[in-house]
Amino acid sequence: MVDRPVEKGGEDRGAMGGELLLVALGGCFLSNLLAAIRAREAPIQEVRVVVEGTLAEAPPRYRQIRMEVQARTEDRALLEKLVTMAERACIVANTLRGGVDLEVRVV
Template identity: 65%
Template sequence: MAIQVEVVQTGVSTAEGRARQHTVIIDRPLDKGGQDAGMMGGEQLLVALGGCFISNLLAAIRAREAGIENVRVELSGTLESAPSRFRAIEAVVRADTADQALLEKLVDMADKACICANTLRPAVALSFRVA
């Protein structure tokens, strides 16, 4: 199985990412020479990681009919230079639940099932935690 996307230039500093019928705009902030029409690629990498992870987490919650709601993931990437890259990424999971231990177990399961996390982990100090 393969996952395919396309990224096409749409302006001087902008591009459009396409997957199936979905699109996202990629651009740089004004202070970096862009038009600020969309997120930078690094920001989208964090969003992709968070999206992949939360998709697995929500599936695990649904499968167990766990009483966990209002799930949100805050991701923070620590930058390194020469070459520019993420050195570390921390994901903090928050949710409404009476069973914190179950949430922690499901977060661990979702982390292990996440394609993005499994791909990034060898190159980046990656952590998921429940707050």
């Protein structure tokens, strides 16, 4: 369920849309990274992605989003290569980076 805190007019029963955007980015990226690791049978375990966003003053938006990848591996160069591949394959990252024409209309 999507909601907002009581002080922002909601009932605090779920994440806000902006929080879900960060979840979508992390999930999209991580699924691509795990697929790349599995496809190559890479010796990489305990993969974790932390996504953080910094809010702008106005209009409400994220001015910066950071993803940090943590994993257990002895081949850091391979991990970095697979992270780059996952980043390039992530539809959410590509959309955020390239911008998108957004249309809102009442029907």
